[in-house]
Amino acid sequence: MNHRNEAEPVATTVLIVDDQRLQRLGMRMFLAGQDDVEVVAEAADGDEAVERVRDLRPDVVLMDVRMPGTDGITATRRIVAGAAPTGPRVLLLTTFDLDEYVLAGLEAGASGFLTKDVEPQDLLSAIRAVAAGDAVIAPSATRRLIDRLASREPRPASPPDGRAGEVIDRLSDREREVLVAIGRGLTNTEIAEQLFLAESTVKSYVGRIFVKIGARDRVQAVIIAYRSGLVDPDG
Incomplete structure (x- = not known):
């Protein structure tokens, strides 16, 4: 039987939410190579995201904004409303910097936003920052x-x-x-x-x-x- 080393840091658990399978796959493949991040599940729409959060309680949710059915804003509001003070934290993923939907998502309780063309290392840094309780939004933004x-x-x-x-x-x-x-x-x-x-x-x-x-x-x-x-x- 394998035993976790008590000194080994606990990985940040992540849920990836996006209606595009290729987008989810790309993020999962990158994050799979990180020792301190674990992708626990994926979801293709807002309703599925809310269910996965309820069942798995991930630390961070990477949430696409625009999805068919229940969008990322509505899902964020539902997730944050039932969240403990420690999370889950929601990071919005958007095609455009501060598009018309992002403000609504931030007001719904998201901890920040990323554009989908974000550099992989910046995505990783953002996940770590949000998991630590910080907001991911640059001063200019x-x-x-x-x-x-x-x-x-x-x-x-x-x-x-x-x-x-x-x-x-x-x-x-x-x-x-x-x-x-x-x-x-x-x-x-x-x-x-x-x-x-x-x-x-x-x-x-x-x-x-x-x-x-x-x-x-x-x-x-x-x-x-x-x-x-x-x-x-x-x-």
């Missing part, structure tokens, strides 16, 4: 996300989301400063430089902010900052 929010819902004089305003009130002045910086797409390193803080201190602030505002990751924090009126896309 965060800024485009703010722009898209602004274009979809022009903000009135008062905060558009009362609940978002309430959670912002829980923050200290310094925590608000950090959240504004997150909303503008700054990395922890850039925030540390801007606010003259140690990067470790910024990381501590970010963690506390996420807890206070109920954000799973940076993506949701950006959305809450915008909804509350704390971040001005024109500023």
Whole structure:
């Protein structure tokens, strides 16, 4: 009988969801060669994805956005609604960077997005990052996300989301400063430089902010900052 070495790290389990079999096969073949990632199943549509998540509880779901039947957005919403704080985490896969469906997916609780032409090593890095609780969205993409929010819902004089305003009130002045910086797409390193803080201190602030505002990751924090009126896309 084979026994797992207690010192051996546990692999990140992944579910691949895409209606194109060749796309699923390509990702599976690449990920199969990684020691710290295990593909536990595939799914061809959103309904099947929800079933596989319920049965297998993978750490990360690679979710195609556009699929016949139940699309990736609806499936993401259903998966995240029933998820524990530790996951599963959903990574959206899209043909176009920040296409019309991606914002809805991020608002549904996805932890970020990748384009389907992503470099294999970047895909691997994204899976590892999301499994660790981070969001996979570049600062430039965060800024485009703010722009898209602004274009979809022009903000009135008062905060558009009362609940978002309430959670912002829980923050200290310094925590608000950090959240504004997150909303503008700054990395922890850039925030540390801007606010003259140690990067470790910024990381501590970010963690506390996420807890206070109920954000799973940076993506949701950006959305809450915008909804509350704390971040001005024109500023």
